[in-house]
Every structure is written in C-alpha cells, then in structure tokens.
Amino acid sequence: MEVIEQSEYVTIGELVRLTGVRYSTLKFYTEEGMLPFEQAEENLTRRYRREESIEMIYKIRKMREEKMTIPEIKGKIKG
Template sequence: MSRQRSMETIEKSEYVTIGELVRLTGVRYSTLKFYTEEGMLHFEQAEENLTRRYKREESVERITYIRQMREQKITIPEIKAILKSE
C-alpha cells in the first residue's frame, strides 16, 4: 500500500489521483468515478502502472461546475450536453 501524499504536496501537483480529488473536493469516490465513466471528468492514463491521473486545477474547476449545476437541479444528461458543447 502506498503512502498518502500530504495536502500541501497535492495542492502543488499538476496531476492528482482520484483519491486525491476526493480529498481536494469532498466529493465521494463513487461520484467521481461515475463522472469519469460518463466522460464528464477527463483523465490521462499513466502507462507505467495504468493509474488514471487528473489535471488538478482543471478537474477541481470542472467538479465545482458540475456540483453547481446539480444544485440547480440540472440533470446528468443535460450536464453532459452542456459540457460537450463547451
């Protein structure tokens, strides 16, 4: 089992894992995994160990944006359409 990186290190990193996104945003792992599987949250695949890496700033902004739309009762299909059109 790998050791967790400190929040200070995570907040300075260009790329983070899904677990680190959970820590940064407070959004549940299962929710972020759903967003990823639905194409709403983009990642890069690290070849050496097949770990999904998310661009920290871009991902946190997108998660915040999705949460704001969900608070406005916008449905997932509508959010996907909005994100696709941007």
C-alpha cells in the same frame, strides 16, 4: 496535503481529499466522460489535471444544485 495542492496531476483519491466529493461520485463522472483523465502507461493509474478537474467538479456540482440532469450537464460540458 500541501504537495497534492501544488501537483499538476492528482489521483481520484487525491481529488476526493481536495473537493470533499465522494469517490463513487467522481468515478461516475469519469465513466460518464464528464471528468477527463490521462492514463499513465506504466501502472494504468488515472491521472487528473488538478486545477481543471477541481474546476469541472465544482461546475458539475453547481449544475446539479440547479436540478440539471446528467444528460443536460453532459450536453453543456461537451457543447
């Protein structure tokens, strides 16, 4: 876990371990364009910038707790 916590990039599975957010939720955020990633050419693995992704996940979570809809959240993130 310590290695993951110090890595610049992490996988979606590692984000699950770091944040406690379900895999399906993170996959949804990714597919909706709310959680940016880079894709490694050699094996097509999605890599997320650890610090930025964790920060974004917590922002999204907070907005959801405030009863904001996904379109509202996407508007805030993009705008």
